[in-house]
Amino acid sequence: MNDLKSFASDNNSGAHPEIMEAVVKANTGHLKSYGEDEISIHTDEVFKEFFGSRARIHYVTTGTAANVLGIRAVTHTYNSVLCAEQAHINNDECGAPEAFGGIKLVPIPSKDGKLTPGMIAPYLGHVGFVHASQPKVVSITQPTEVGKLYTLKEIEDIVEFAHDRDLLVHLDGARIANACAALDCSFFDMTTALDVDLVSFGGTKNGCLMGEAVIFLNPEIGEGFPYLRKQSMQLVSKMRFVSAQLERYLADDLWLINARQANAMAKRLADKAGAIDGVEILDTVDCNAIFAHIPPAATEILQKDYYFYVWDEHTHTVRWMTSWATTEEMVDEFVADIKKAVEAVS
Amino acid sequence: MNDLKSFASDNNSGAHPEIMEAVVKANTGHLKSYGEDEISIHTDEVFKEFFGSRARIHYVTTGTAANVLGIRAVTHTYNSVLCAEQAHINNDECGAPEAFGGIKLVPIPSKDGKLTPGMIAPYLGHVGFVHASQPKVVSITQPTEVGKLYTLKEIEDIVEFAHDRDLLVHLDGARIANACAALDCSFFDMTTALDVDLVSFGGTKNGCLMGEAVIFLNPEIGEGFPYLRKQSMQLVSKMRFVSAQLERYLADDLWLINARQANAMAKRLADKAGAIDGVEILDTVDCNAIFAHIPPAATEILQKDYYFYVWDEHTHTVRWMTSWATTEEMVDEFVADIKKAVEAVS
Amino acid sequence: MNDLKSFASDNNSGAHPEIMEAVVKANTGHLKSYGEDEISIHTDEVFKEFFGSRARIHYVTTGTAANVLGIRAVTHTYNSVLCAEQAHINNDECGAPEAFGGIKLVPIPSKDGKLTPGMIAPYLGHVGFVHASQPKVVSITQPTEVGKLYTLKEIEDIVEFAHDRDLLVHLDGARIANACAALDCSFFDMTTALDVDLVSFGGTKNGCLMGEAVIFLNPEIGEGFPYLRKQSMQLVSKMRFVSAQLERYLADDLWLINARQANAMAKRLADKAGAIDGVEILDTVDCNAIFAHIPPAATEILQKDYYFYVWDEHTHTVRWMTSWATTEEMVDEFVADIKKAVEAVS
Amino acid sequence: MNDLKSFASDNNSGAHPEIMEAVVKANTGHLKSYGEDEISIHTDEVFKEFFGSRARIHYVTTGTAANVLGIRAVTHTYNSVLCAEQAHINNDECGAPEAFGGIKLVPIPSKDGKLTPGMIAPYLGHVGFVHASQPKVVSITQPTEVGKLYTLKEIEDIVEFAHDRDLLVHLDGARIANACAALDCSFFDMTTALDVDLVSFGGTKNGCLMGEAVIFLNPEIGEGFPYLRKQSMQLVSKMRFVSAQLERYLADDLWLINARQANAMAKRLADKAGAIDGVEILDTVDCNAIFAHIPPAATEILQKDYYFYVWDEHTHTVRWMTSWATTEEMVDEFVADIKKAVEAVS
DSSP states (O other): OOOOOOOOOOOGOOOOHHHHHHHHTOOOOOOOSSSHHHHHHHHHHHHHHHHHHOOOOEEOOOOHHHHHHHHHTTTTTEEEEETTTTTTHHHHHHTHHHHHHEEEEEEEESSSSOOOOHGGGGGGGOTTTTTTTTEEEEEEEEEEEOOOOOOOHHHHHHHHHHTTTTEEEEETTTTHHHHHHHHHHHHHTTTTTGOOOEEEOOOGGGGGGSOOOEEETTTOOOTTTHHHHHHHOOOTTTHHHHHHHHHHHHHGGHHHHHHHHHHHHHHHHHHHTTTTTOOOSSSSSOEEOOOEOOOOHHHHHHHOBBBBBBETTTTTTTEEEEETTHHHHHHHHHHHHHHHHHHHHH | OOOOOOOOOOSSSOOOOHHHHHHHHTOOOOSTTTOHHHHHHHHHHHHHHOOOOTTTTESOHHHHHHHHHHHHTTTTEEEEEEEEEHHHHHSSSSSSSHHHHHOOEEEEESSSSSSOOOGGGGGGTTTTTTTSSSEEEEEEEOOOOTTTOOOOOHHHHHHHHHHTTOEEEEEEEETTHHHHHTTTTTHHHHHHGGGGEEEEEOOGGTOOOOOOOEOOOSSOOTHHHEEEEETTTTTOOOHHHHHHHHHHGGGGHHHHHHHHHHHHHHHHHHHHHHHHHTOOOSSSSSSSSSEOOOHHHHHHTTTTTOOOOOEEHHHHHHHHOOOOOOOOHHHHHHHHHHHHHHHHHO | OOOBEEEGGGGGSSSOHHHHHHHHHHHHSSSOOOTTTHHHHHHHHHHHHOOOTTTTEESOOOHHHHHHHHHHHHHOTTTEEEEETHHHHHHEEEEEHHHHHHHEEEEEEOOOSSOOHHHEEEEGOOOOOOOOOEEEEEEEEEOTTOOOOOOHHHHHHHHHHHHTTTTTEEEEEETTTHHHHHHTOOOOHGGGGOOEEEEEEOOGGOOOOOOOOEESSSSTSTHHHHHHHHHHOOOOOTTTHHHHHHHHHHGGHHHHHHHHHHHHHHHHHHHHHHHTTTOOOOOOOSSSSEEEOOOHHHHHHHTOOBEEEEEETTTTTTEEEOOTTTOOHHHHHHHHHHHHHHHHHO | OOOOOOOOOOGGGGHHHHHHHHHHOOOOSSSOTOOOSHHHHHHHHHHHHOOOOEEEEEEEEEHHHHHHHHHHHOOOOOOEEEEEOOHHHHHTTTHHHHHHHOEEEEEEOSSSHHHHHHHHGGGGGOOTOTTOOEEEEEEEESTTSSSSSOOOHHHHHHHHHHTTTEEEEEEEETTTTHHHHTTTOOHHHHHHGGGOOOOEEEEEGOOOOOOOEHHHHHSSSSSHHHHHHHHHHHOOTTHHHHHHHHHHHGGGGGHHHHHHHHHHHHHHHHOOOOOOOOOEEEEEEOOSSSEEOOHHHHHHHHHHTTOOOOOOOTTTEEEEETTTTOOOOHHHHHHHHHHHHEEEEE
């Protein structure tokens, strides 16, 4: 089996060895199933240290599940969910919100995947008009699908705007650790303290095998969720093997160390590659995603050895992602190869 | 963390050490995600050795997902699925078939969770009648939810009956390994050779962490399934950690060794406990589930140390299950404690 | 166009001339649409006279819509609805409750389509068990699909039993007028006074063109229903043409006169046909449905001129239904022809 | 009951007297129900004269039902439907396509509610990409929700573009008669001849009480639709009362006469009102919808006597609609009152 030289996605990395070790350690004989085991119960407590004592945490196996189940738990089929047009829920879940929640998504045009109250406001007409889906949730992604960050103040403004209009705020945090690392804040600072209502918490991309969670922060929402999770085929029987990952992930700052590494490697790659003639890094690099222009012919050469995506074929924009498992050596080797490829086609 | 003395469910066991080792071994750096990695591709090939070259295999994380997605892929919302009233899809999936597939289940009364053509026939009226859901699938569970086995001939009869009426046959094989071990036949003998159309293949209860699969044997069904799986929140990104389990599970007869152990331990428990005055083993023990009558007061004593279910409170029937991880020592200790408890209350 | 000699269903009748006249009269120029017109608003008031001032009434065009939307409005997808196995929602709506509500129906065996607390109780286990759909509604049909009546006391007992267990009671009243006529009670007596939570109110079978309603009696349920009705494709734009029917239907005892006629004609048919040698009327005739045994060969002769159903082919049970439009002459002619047919084949 | 002076919607009109007469005439005793009556069967034949012999016609009671059921019948939940952002299915059906079809709508920005191949093309990426909903249908509205017309050539271009990419074309024809009248072509010319795959055919806005239809023109689509319609609560029992409307609507050019009247009255209103100082008619008036700017204070005065909508509050755009029932006198009276109101506030 050949290791892939991948800058395609943080999903291509494996699991952090200490998380894997925690999974192995969890394999100690018979335990209750379906989340009633001691590991899962303890992990809940660990999460509450990070998200506050009123948080309710439910483990699932995919980020799509976290998004869809969380949003579904707080909407009727006659509600709509406002999101940026780039949102994962809008583009990358094969219609799951619509199919399983009957949810109407209202995609709002955005340059960088971010929303502001001013961008949301025009989509809030028709409240009380029986022919129109009724807005219920604003869903934001932090960092966005194109790698940009909301400041805490920007999130706070959205929450205030939303709550003034009886809307809930969902934060898709598939890469929330990268965001917290970049903004140098805690999960609590970014969510509970800002009155965010519910969070999709991602661990998989940052070192877990498969470990995600729906976290309800608003105590008045999410009733009946355990039934919904079971019904949604997401109640794994040997739950300890999921919770043990997250328990370890949250211990000893592992989540932070991993996220910092991913972010630092992205910065290193952007700085070094950006210095190459013929390579243009687009925008600032907020977390662990880099968007760049390089000559299409150079892409062709590089993709013989490296795995990454051409994000936009029309503009020939490429996306490079780093992960907790990306090392300085990998970056430097990649930079050298980019340089060679670009020079070869100049 | 205390190991549980559990005879409640094969779900309470952990993972087989060699399967855990395979997961650890799969953690070797960057690989493509979403099932395009080499481990997943190879595991597909392994499955084809067991189910025939035309089988199409799709990994999911729960048995509920395998059942619901498989059946949903072959039904319209105006179809019905005929099953025994005891079926897992009818009782233990919190309405998932209805909620996510819009599927109408038609539960058929049965003593042991088994169906026969004669039992199904009365429920096939109204074909072509626009007011009635149109029968499309017969779903059988092997072994059944109450631990009983269909003979191969009985399955064959159902398939023939179903196919004559344009119905498909789904086999819920959450414990298919136990069934094959008990009947001393291969997966192929039990499914492909009998023209079963689709199978829910379970690995979790018999030694995996979480490893299940939807297997389409009929080449004409299941089109579009990859989209459906993604949409159903079951396409895990680091798929290698699921497929690696199943790859190892199918190697070196591990599935068979595990299943035989579970079955043998059930037989040992039934034989020894059945010999105790005041304990009555109900029916024969086909696989790894035992149903028994013991004095309610004895149950109370036993449940201080042991974890198991009172299956039917009216008749005070208890269910004891064994797993691949159940040892002779555990059984013998349990039998001794049953004896003590029953004697204490006589 | 030949008038059909039909004893097949009360659906085969047309509309009562005075109801048709009301529809014609409603056609008086421009009015607000979607139920905001004066006719619809007034009809709401009329309904409140019959069902109490707290009743909320929503018009729909089919009985299936009334059943499905009413039940859906009070259930989550993880709830179940308990009903008799003969229930219209279970057999005659092509899976609509499952497809549009994700509702799990739990059909309970019954001889006559009626339920009792004792019959419901065994199906109420697993409350709080995350793997099982959670019971939420008991749905009863009055009169039942096989023409039998609950007494008011029997309904009261079910309501009390249900409410004690946090269950709601839905009454499928597609033929509620026939039931009230037979029991000589008002709609209020049969529903509001007994604390029934919601009602499917049928007008179509008893003289309307298409006029049904969902009526919420319990003030705490059914929030958001207007959105649900619109979304369910049941908010007709020129609503006045539906409400005008029901307004007239409820005026001057027309509903009662029609229902009495249907019931009386059924009694007349049962009495006269039952007196024929070779014809056996099954059970008592509570409303306007008659189930009978006649020689199969006689059925063949009769069906050349008459339209009616063989209800059960195995026992050769035929169903004859009368409607508001059935006259004494029609009955007597039919009886005479039954006599001839039966004699011809003796 | 006061007749409303309405220029708000063609839904505010009543039914054409001759259509009402046809409904009355259909009330002639017992007929088979659920569309098996002679009137419904004959109406099918009438429709085939207009849409070609291979057309399959299914009556429903609302335009939302026609759109949702038609599209649902040809899509999987993992498909997407491309439409203009103004589309009725996107804005005015309270999320019905998502809730009942699990359909993902992809709204495409448009100035006038029209689409072109060039506008659709950028939304067709990700074919075969398992994370993305797969495009299946292009839905166009003729005339659009803002009153504009596609030429036949423009429809043809969209169909050709769509079929080249394995997409189907759905035409939302809630006002198709107005479009045909304006373009002086037949239904056949606008749909069947251009290879449109399916049509939502509207009769209600142009003179029916409630009469809409789903028409499949492509013989390879729509299998199982009768079950779907029943399940969708749209199979009315006394179907003759729906089909009789449409039978009459299509006879003696009534549909055309009505549509021409509506269109002519819109033109008259636009011409006369447009000549008033302070009134600006926006764009050309293609059918029976007029968008105009008048002083907000004039709107206030007018709305004391007239019913119409402020379409866009930011720009103070008003919408005036005419119908088959709008007369020259009504228009002239309205124009005079507009003049007075505008002058009063100048």
